[in-house]
Amino acid sequence: MSILIRGGTVVNADRAFKADVLCFGDKVVAVGENLDAPSSARVIDAGGQYVMPGGIDPHTHMNLPFMGTVTADDFYTGTAAGLAGGTTTIIDFVIPNPRQSLIEAYQQWRGWAKKAAGDYTFHVAITWWDETVHRDMGVLVRDHGVNSFKHFMAYKNAIMADDETLVKSFRRALELGAIPTVHAENGELVYQLQQDLIKRGLTGPSSHPLSRPPAVEAEAANRAIAIAGVLNTPVYIVHVSCAESLEAITRARANGQRVYGEALAGHLIIDDSVYQSEDLEFAAAHVMSPPFRGKHHQDALWHGLRGGNLHTTATDHCTFCAEQKAAGRDDFTKIPNGCGGVEDRMAVIWDKGVNAGLLTPSEFVKVTSANAAQIFNIYPRKGLVAVGSDADVVVWDPEGTRTISAKTQHAKGGFNVFEGRTVRGIPTTTVAAGKVVWHNGELTAVEGAGRHIDRPAFSAVSAR
Template sequence: MTLLIRGGTVVDSIHSYRADVLCADGKIVQIGTGLDAPAGAVIVEAGEQLVMPGGIDPHTHMELPFMGTVASDDFFSGTAAGLAGGTTSIIDFVIPNPRQSLLEAFNTWRGWAEKAASDYAFHVAVTWWDESVHREMGVLANEHGVASFKHFMAYKGAIMADDEILVNSFRRALELGALPTVHAENGELVYQLQKQLLAEGKTGPSSHPLSRPSAVEGEAANRAIRIAEVIGVPLYIVHVSAREAVQEIARARGEGQRVFGEVLGGHLLLDDSVYLDSDFTRAAAHVMSPPFRPKEHQEALWQALQAGHLHTTATDHCTFCAPQKAAGKDDFTRIPNGCGGVEDRMGVLWHYGVNSGRLTPSEFVQVTSTNAARIFNLYPRKGAVEVGADADLVVWDPNASRTISAKTHHQNVDFNIFEGRTVQGLARHTVAAGKLVWSDGDLRAERGAGRYLPRPTFPAYFQANAKRVGRSG
């Protein structure tokens, strides 16, 4: 298929300029002014709109089996919804059960993802440790293109990685040149606070944030950063929600440590008052971990995003409908943790970031696409508008607006955490692998069109970094 985007303003992570973009066979093949459309080409008239790299959501959980149920968005519905919002690639998580083979779990997730409508990659979680995990991390990195491994510092008694697992896995990641990532919450503190609240008869959703105060995130972020410092490996911290965690990241980066931070659109915009809703269904719909914080944390997150201490924006897209959330009606610890957002991330970031003056259009591209591509070794195949890159593009209308609602979104869930917000700036057209998959409200997602994205590791750089800080060699 050949497609010509004509007359728009190309915006990448550095600059903007007027140009046409010609795509063929899934790639960008020419960028320039006054390009001729080949016979039979699909033409998109961009006019005064912006042409940007398609969004990359580096943190999703499609059809995740979790807390006794399965996330309601599968790899098709979730990626299709992403396309409607301008996101053309996701990085999802393979989460093995304790004692389960990492390769077995990886193959299971690969099977589920065959229905994806957009391209996808995987992080693989390390939930236990022995010599077989050490070996399989190598197989995943060297033979399957897994360049990042996840560690949950929370969820005691299930998938929590203790310090011994962190040390062993971080060392192995350093050997392989794979990036360790962490969910930073002190799992023991959370567990003890949950028990205390339940014993006091505080069983509703309002207890969820009380069981996971910001200090437990700050402590875990600091611990993971210090372990990474001693070992000499870079570190990526997912869904940073608390001022304390931001401070630890900024400190480490100021001392020359390679630490990257991710923030969710929800944590930038929502506060913990959502858990005080007298309607259980509405309050429970917001239960995710880390929880939404008091308002003062939001400003700290925005400032960190502007300052470059936080590098990517994600969603932690993990959707559960009201009947699923009702499992925790009498015990907040049984409410399945997760919220949606893959369709709305780009829109809310533009409206509250660019329209407010917090971000420039190029900075928007950085935090929604390019930085994720660079950190997770997909660049310049992804995250760039340049010849040879994948033709994953969004034609963005900065003047168009829409009101977000569960009644009109494409996500397979009955609630939207951004319900009722009107945002200005939206994806008018989305191009994935050179095909027009979203056009003026018409979703043309194809089941199974998405491709798996193997990612090379960084062994030479990681070893050099370790030697630089005096921890290896």
């Protein structure tokens, strides 16, 4: 069946123009003015609205096993929530346990993801090192559509990668045409600061940001970038949350190094006052790493997106319900880290970015979709509204409003960090893989309709 999106303004990363968009099967088959609709076509009226490539959230954790429990959102509920918010593709993480086979872990995650309602693909974390890891990285790239590997510089005594692992994995990625990504926090400093705070009896959630100050993040970002620079690999820094970390990226880019940075919707909008709440459950609900930061960091992140030193926006969607968060009631280091957002990212970024004049609509498309597609090599299949691209399209009403609330959201976990904010600029229709999955507030996501998206290795010519 065909879908004709009629009368809107198509916004791509490079320009905006009036055009109708015709989808057939799972592809866009025509973009132009006054397109004829096949008689069977469903016609979506996009008059006065923008028609943009579906959002890509390059950082989510659905169904993540953690401390004997598992995140509230699985791949179905998580991707469905994304579709309701205009996000049609997620990039999730395979996180092997130390000593676990990469391939085995990868297959586990692929199994969990079968129920996804939207498209998905995976970064694979390198949490340890030996020759089998070296070998399996090759297998993943060649046979399984993986072209990015994740490294945690934090989480000492768990999944933290030391410098030796970083060096060996970055080099291997280069050889394979894959891009290394890092969670940048100095795990040793975090660990020592946590110990100190606990020793001093400061066990509540307000200690969480004290254990992970900006300098801890900036150090690690700078180190990862230095290693990448010396080895001549590109590198992608996930969830850049503070001015100091962004400065490390900006410096490196000014020196011609290919470094990419990701900002989370939460870090762009929420500040660290949340940790001072007397409602400890509320404070704990905001515990994620890196933590929310002081207000001037938000300005810095917006400037980073605007000036081209940050490239993508994500959520690190990783939901835990209040009972799960309560595991850290007496020790903030035991609070499961994570917040949601996959459903709200597009709207809050439009509201605070485009409405505020910080971003143009085309820049919005860049940072919510096109850049992620290019960096992770699924462009122009994703990230572009054009003939031949996947029929992942969001119709965006710049005048529509919505008040965000955990009560009305589709994501699980019972909490929303954006609770009570009214945004202007919302998706009225989401088309994913050629199907209308969200329309005028009705979600028609189908469990299992999502597909794994293979991402080819970078070739010399495609490297950016």
